[in-house]
Amino acid sequence: xxxxxxxxxxxxxxxxxxxNPGRLNAFDKPQWHGLAAAVAAVTADPSLRVVxxxxxxxxxxxxxxxxxxESERDTPERAQAYGELMDATxxxxxxxxxxxxxxxxxxxxxxxxxxxxxxxxxxxxxxxxFGVPVSRLGISMALPELKLLFDVAxxxxxxxxxxxxxxxxxxxxxxxRLVNRIVADDGLExxxxxxxxxxxxxxxxxxxxxxxxxxxxxxxxxxxxxxxAECYRCFATEDYREGYRAFLDKRKPVFRGR
Amino acid sequence: xxxxxxxxxxxxxxxxxxxNPGRLNAFDKPQWHGLAAAVAAVTADPSLRVVxxxxxxxxxxxxxxxxxxESERDTPERAQAYGELMDATxxxxxxxxxxxxxxxxxxxxxxxxxxxxxxxxxxxxxxxxFGVPVSRLGISMALPELKLLFDVAxxxxxxxxxxxxxxxxxxxxxxxRLVNRIVADDGLExxxxxxxxxxxxxxxxxxxxxxxxxxxxxxxxxxxxxxxAECYRCFATEDYREGYRAFLDKRKPVFRGR
Amino acid sequence: xxxxxxxxxxxxxxxxxxxNPGRLNAFDKPQWHGLAAAVAAVTADPSLRVVxxxxxxxxxxxxxxxxxxESERDTPERAQAYGELMDATxxxxxxxxxxxxxxxxxxxxxxxxxxxxxxxxxxxxxxxxFGVPVSRLGISMALPELKLLFDVAxxxxxxxxxxxxxxxxxxxxxxxRLVNRIVADDGLExxxxxxxxxxxxxxxxxxxxxxxxxxxxxxxxxxxxxxxAECYRCFATEDYREGYRAFLDKRKPVFRGR
Numbered sequence: 001x002x003x004x005x006x007x008x009x010x011x012x013x014x015x016x017x018x019x020n021p022g023r024l025n026a027f028d029k030p031q032w033h034g035l036a037a038a039v040a041a042v043t044a045d046p047s048l049r050v051v052x053x054x055x056x057x058x059x060x061x062x063x064x065x066x067x068x069x070e071s072e073r074d075t076p077e078r079a080q081a082y083g084e085l086m087d088a089t090x091x092x093x094x095x096x097x098x099x100x101x102x103x104x105x106x107x108x109x110x111x112x113x114x115x116x117x118x119x120x121x122x123x124x125x126x127x128x129x130f131g132v133p134v135s136r137l138g139i140s141m142a143l144p145e146l147k148l149l150f151d152v153a154x155x156x157x158x159x160x161x162x163x164x165x166x167x168x169x170x171x172x173x174x175x176x177r178l179v180n181r182i183v184a185d186d187g188l189e190x191x192x193x194x195x196x197x198x199x200x201x202x203x204x205x206x207x208x209x210x211x212x213x214x215x216x217x218x219x220x221x222x223x224x225x226x227x228x229a230e231c232y233r234c235f236a237t238e239d240y241r242e243g244y245r246a247f248l249d250k251r252k253p254v255f256r257g258r
Numbered sequence: 259x260x261x262x263x264x265x266x267x268x269x270x271x272x273x274x275x276x277x278n279p280g281r282l283n284a285f286d287k288p289q290w291h292g293l294a295a296a297v298a299a300v301t302a303d304p305s306l307r308v309v310x311x312x313x314x315x316x317x318x319x320x321x322x323x324x325x326x327x328e329s330e331r332d333t334p335e336r337a338q339a340y341g342e343l344m345d346a347t348x349x350x351x352x353x354x355x356x357x358x359x360x361x362x363x364x365x366x367x368x369x370x371x372x373x374x375x376x377x378x379x380x381x382x383x384x385x386x387x388f389g390v391p392v393s394r395l396g397i398s399m400a401l402p403e404l405k406l407l408f409d410v411a412x413x414x415x416x417x418x419x420x421x422x423x424x425x426x427x428x429x430x431x432x433x434x435r436l437v438n439r440i441v442a443d444d445g446l447e448x449x450x451x452x453x454x455x456x457x458x459x460x461x462x463x464x465x466x467x468x469x470x471x472x473x474x475x476x477x478x479x480x481x482x483x484x485x486x487a488e489c490y491r492c493f494a495t496e497d498y499r500e501g502y503r504a505f506l507d508k509r510k511p512v513f514r515g516r
Numbered sequence: 517x518x519x520x521x522x523x524x525x526x527x528x529x530x531x532x533x534x535x536n537p538g539r540l541n542a543f544d545k546p547q548w549h550g551l552a553a554a555v556a557a558v559t560a561d562p563s564l565r566v567v568x569x570x571x572x573x574x575x576x577x578x579x580x581x582x583x584x585x586e587s588e589r590d591t592p593e594r595a596q597a598y599g600e601l602m603d604a605t606x607x608x609x610x611x612x613x614x615x616x617x618x619x620x621x622x623x624x625x626x627x628x629x630x631x632x633x634x635x636x637x638x639x640x641x642x643x644x645x646f647g648v649p650v651s652r653l654g655i656s657m658a659l660p661e662l663k664l665l666f667d668v669a670x671x672x673x674x675x676x677x678x679x680x681x682x683x684x685x686x687x688x689x690x691x692x693r694l695v696n697r698i699v700a701d702d703g704l705e706x707x708x709x710x711x712x713x714x715x716x717x718x719x720x721x722x723x724x725x726x727x728x729x730x731x732x733x734x735x736x737x738x739x740x741x742x743x744x745a746e747c748y749r750c751f752a753t754e755d756y757r758e759g760y761r762a763f764l765d766k767r768k769p770v771f772r773g774r
Contacts, residue, residue, distance in 0.1 A: 069760040079751035080744070099421045120417045135718025138759025138771060139750045140725035143743060147733040152414050155730060156668050156693045159636045162726040163615045164714045177414045198422045202393025209398035210420040214413060217405040219736050220477050227401060228338070234397045235337035243396025244327040255396060357679045378675045410672050435672045456680045460651025467656035468678040472671060475663040478735050485659060486596070492655045493595035501654025502585040513654060 003031025003065070005038045012049040013196050014042045014098075017056050024059035027111055028068055029085070035115070036089040043096050046257065049200040049207075051096060052192065053119055054103040060128070063110025066137070086111060087144040093118040094148070097208045099199045103192045104128050104179065109167060113178070114145040117152050120211065122179040123195060124170050125188050130178055131167035151218065153177055203239040204257040261289025261323070263296045270307040271454050272300045272356075275314050282317035285369055286326055287343070293373070294347040301354050304515065307458040307465075309354060310450065311377055312361040318386070321368025324395070344369060345402040352376040352406070355466045357457045361450045362386045362437065367425060371436070372403040375410050378469065380437040381453060382428050383446050388436055389425035409476065411435055461497040462515040519547025519581070521554045528565040529712050530558045530614075533572050540575035543627055544584055545601070551631070552605040559612050562773065565716040565723075567612060568708065569635055570619040576644070579626025582653070602627060603660040609634040610664070613724045615715045619708045620644045620695065625683060629694070630661040633668050636727065638695040639711060640686050641704050646694055647683035667734065669693055719755040720773040 003020030016038045018025040025031070042051045055061055073079040093100065093115065102108075102116040104124035109131045116122050132149070134141055141149070141162060150158045157176040170182045183191045199207065213231065216223075234240055239255045246253035261278030274296045276283040283289070300309045313319055331337040351358065351373065360366075360374040362382035367389045374380050390407070392399055399407070399420060408416045415434040428440045441449045457465065471489065474481075492498055497513045504511035519536030532554045534541040541547070558567050571577055589595040609616065609631065618624075618632040620640035625647045632638050648665070650657055657665070657678060666674045673692040686698045699707045715723065729747065732739075750756055755771045762769035 066760055066763050073751060076745075076748040076751045080748040083744075083748060120421055122414075133718075135722035135726070136759065136769065137763060138719040138722060138753060138755035138757070138769065140722045140729065140747065143729055143733065143739050143747045146726075146729050147739075150730060150733045152412075154412070154668075154670070154693065155734065156638075156696060158730055159615075159727070160696050162730075163636055163718070163723055164711065165718050166714060177412065180414060180418050195422065198424060202391075202421070202423045203396040206393035206396060206398045207421055210393070210404075211417070213398065213401055213404050214408060214416055214420075217401065217408045218413065223401050223405075228341075229334075231398065231401045232334040232338040232341060235331060235334045237396060239396035241396070243394065244324055247324050247395060253394065253396065357675075378679055380672075410670075412670070435670065438672060438676050453680065456682060460649075460679070460681045461654040464651035464654060464656045465679055468651070468662075469675070471656065471659055471662050472666060472674055472678075475659065475666045476671065481659050481663075486599075487592075489656065489659045490592040490596040490599060493589060493592045495654060497654035499654070501652065502582055505582050505653060511652065511654065 003028045003034065005031060005034035007038045007041055012047060012200055013052060014045070014048050014050075015052040015054065016042070017054060018061055019056040020065070021057065023065060024107055025055040025057070025061040025112070026063060026065040027061060027086075027115075028065040029072060029082070032085050032089055036085070036092065039089065039092045039096060042098065043092065048098050049204055050196045051098045051100045052103055052196065053093075053100060053115070055105070059106035060102070060104045060108040060116065061112030062107040063112045083142050087142070090115060090118040090145070090148065097211065098204075099207050099211070101192065101195055101199070103188055105185075105188055110134060111145065114148050117148040117178070121195065123181055123183060123188065123191055124173065124179045125185045126170050126182055127185050128170050128173070128179075129167050130169070130173040131165070132161050133165040133167060135162065135165045201252075203237075203243060203253075203255040205237055205239060206234060209234060261286045261292065263289060263292035265296045265299055270305060270458055271310060272303070272306050272308075273310040273312065274300070275312060276319055277314040278323070279315065281323060282365055283313040283315070283319040283370070284321060284323040285319060285344075285373075286323040287330060287340070290343050290347055294343070294350065297347065297350045297354060300356065301350065306356050307462055308454045309356045309358045310361055310454065311351075311358060311373070313363070317364035318360070318362045318366040318374065319370030320365040321370045341400050345400070348373060348376040348403070348406065355469065356462075357465050357469070359450065359453055359457075361446055363443075363446055368392060369403065372406050375406040375436070379453065381439055381441060381446065381449055382431065382437045383443045384428050384440055385443050386428050386431070386437075387425050388427075388431040389423070390419050391423040391425060393420065393423045461495075461501060461513040463495055463497060464492060467492060519544045519550065521547060521550035523554045523557055528563060528716060529568060530561070530564050530566075531568040531570065532558070533570060534577055535572040536581070537573065539581060540623055541571040541573070541577040541628070542579060542581040543577060543602075543631075544581040545588060545598070548601050548605055552601070552608065555605065555608045555612060558614065559608065564614050565720055566712045567614045567616045568619055568712065569609075569616060569631070571621070575622035576618070576620045576624040576632065577628030578623040579628045599658050603658070606631060606634040606661070606664065613727065614720075615723050615727070617708065617711055617715075619704055621701075621704055626650060627661065630664050633664040633694070637711065639697055639699060639704065639707055640689065640695045641701045642686050642698055643701050644686050644689070645683050646685070646689040647681070648677050649681040649683060651678065651681045719753075719759060719771040721753060721755060722750060725750060
């Protein structure tokens with residue numbers, strides 16, 4: 001039995017389900033290929049408003065499938081080739097134009113945590129568990145994944161996670177900014193639905209621009225005149241006219257993504 | 259009735275009051291021009307020790323005055339011209355040489371929040387409300403304002419604020435670093451006075467250098483020898499001699515800003 | 517009586533003790549030279565797994581020894597020469613290849629806090645006190661030290677610390693990320709021992725790479741192909757084979773640092 005990932009669509013929300021039964025959705029090569037295909041599919045569909053990433057069977061993912069290490073990652077060259085598959089998938093997830101939400105329950109560790117960090121928002125249950133204990137396996141986290149962690153958690157938390165190698169609970173994950181919020185163990189569906197509704201109530205082009213702009217301002221290079229001009233294009237959209245008119249009319253806007 | 263901003267001076271503290279009666283101090287063009295003039299006035303006065311920014315009538319500011327959108331921001335070109343007025347004002351506020359404190363009560367949203375983020379410190383009452391729900395208007399936050407938000411709140415909180423578009427309370431704003439501290443609804447005057455006193459007890463040139471140095475280290479470019487040499491100029495000031503002698507004499511120093 | 521620093525070794529953990537009796541370990545020139553020598557000694561010893569930095573007599577350090585200001589830092593030139601000694605020492609501490617832990621009890625202020633921030637992790641007792649009240653001495657924090665503070669605490673907290681000049685407690689220090697965790701006043705030895713054990717259970721080469729990688733990703737310049745290739749070298753180590761085999765055998769790995 002190998003891992004895989006499936007896409008299920010419900011109205012304008014697509015859910016990507018990680019699945020590796022009996023292994024808590026540990027990432028093996030088939031699951032990476034499945035996730036890459038799923039991300040490509042949702043990226044290509046402009047009608048979506050939200051993409052959710054979650055795991056089947058009460059787990060997000062405990063990380064890499066260690067049983068593959070001897071066969072797939074036994075030399076630096078093979079480890080790098082495998083790493084490039086992982087990083088291309090996570091980069092595609094991070095660059096997905098739609099807002100992405102990781103819904104975390106149970107273990108969310110190692111490369112599983114990195115995948116969650118490639119999403120825009122992260123909601124977890126109280127019983128969820130986090131960490132990157134790769135130094136116990138004798139290896140370091142690769143630079144692109146470590147950058148995902150650093151960009152979210154900052155210097156102090158990143159060093160703590162990697163040097164101590166602990167697996168820890170939701171409160172510390174929240175303090176470290178690894179998750180946006182914690183819900184009761186039986187509250188994930190309700191909060192996830194409410195979050196998707198809030199996101200879907202915004203204009204979809206605004207969400208795309210906001211994602212692109214957050215990437216841009218992470219670079220300290222000064223903003224060019226062309227970049228600043230570009231960020232006012234939203235004022236030429238139909239959705240802008242709908243938005244302020246609905247506000248002035250005290251009604252809910254209906255955005256069409258154009 | 260249009261918005262405006264007034265400066266009131268009390269000893270070495272200047273307070274900039276936002277005012278747009280009946281609109282909770284929503285920002286219209288006259289209020290932007292008023293704020294720009296007020297910031298220019300306090301910047302030009304070297305005798306000040308602290309600048310406070312606050313709103314009249316139990317509100318900070320709920321953001322832009324939407325009733326202007328049809329007339330002032332109906333095309334990308336006009337929206338950009340309006341944006342340049344806003345951004346020049348916020349840049350001048352961020353670059354004000356004196357320490358700046360936003361005293362927040364009630365709504366502090368959208369461009370109102372951006373103005374608060376251009377200040378150095380932010381104190382809020384428990385009943386204050388925060389958010390940037392511009393995607394509900396069909397627009398994105400412009401890059402310079404989004405950068406103010408990102409520099410304070412980081413990647414995870416910025417994406418949450420912009421993609422979900424919620425209006426939220428003081429505790430979440432504090433967790434996201436949007437405010438330095440929360441006070442009881444009737445405790446703002448006392449905490450603001452204590453904060454201004456603490457700031458005014460420091461040497462004013464040290465405050466100016468600290469503000470300039472924080473801007474500098476946000477850029478990861480290596481520090482030059484000239485920049486490092488410059489940061490020891492404080493040891494040539496009269497206030498330095500006063501400072502360590504007062505410390506050794508166990509008395510309060512009297513700084514003169516030279 | 518002048519300050520000094522001593523190294524005591526216990527198995528694969530080296531502890532650097534700051535000591536300036538009667539002055540709560542305030543930093544004078546001899547203590548800087550002592551710390552520089554201690555950092556050089558532990559850096560040169562590849563058999564170490566963890567380096568702890570702490571102060572004797574129930575204090576970490578309240579900062580600079582002010583009694584030296586008149587003799588050693590009375591001009592910008594002499595202050596800079598002194599600053600270069602401090603910064604070279606803190607840079608060597610930050611670049612130490614071994615994981616470093618500051619164990620904080622009592623005052624940890626000014627340049628004492630900067631030294632703690634040059635370590636990878638920081639644990640403090642509840643009674644610990646933090647702050648950088650240098651503006652009360654009429655001076656600014658030098659750029660390299662301010663960068664240590666900014667990289668850990670970010671823009672909002674750095675401005676608060678420097679402009680208000682308060683000395684504050686452990687909870688605020690924790691909120692600002694200045695410390696990783698707070699323990700009861702009598703709980704420091706136990707937590708420090710547990711932390712050192714957790715760090716020492718990881719592969720030492722992984723720790724070195726993780727420290728170097730965190731430094732690298734703080735720079736937003738894109739990762740080069742050579743840098744990415746380098747980060748897979750760990751898959752060629754003996755410790756990697758030991759690590760995953762131990763995991764699959766459900767036993768504890770024994771890492772040898774090669």
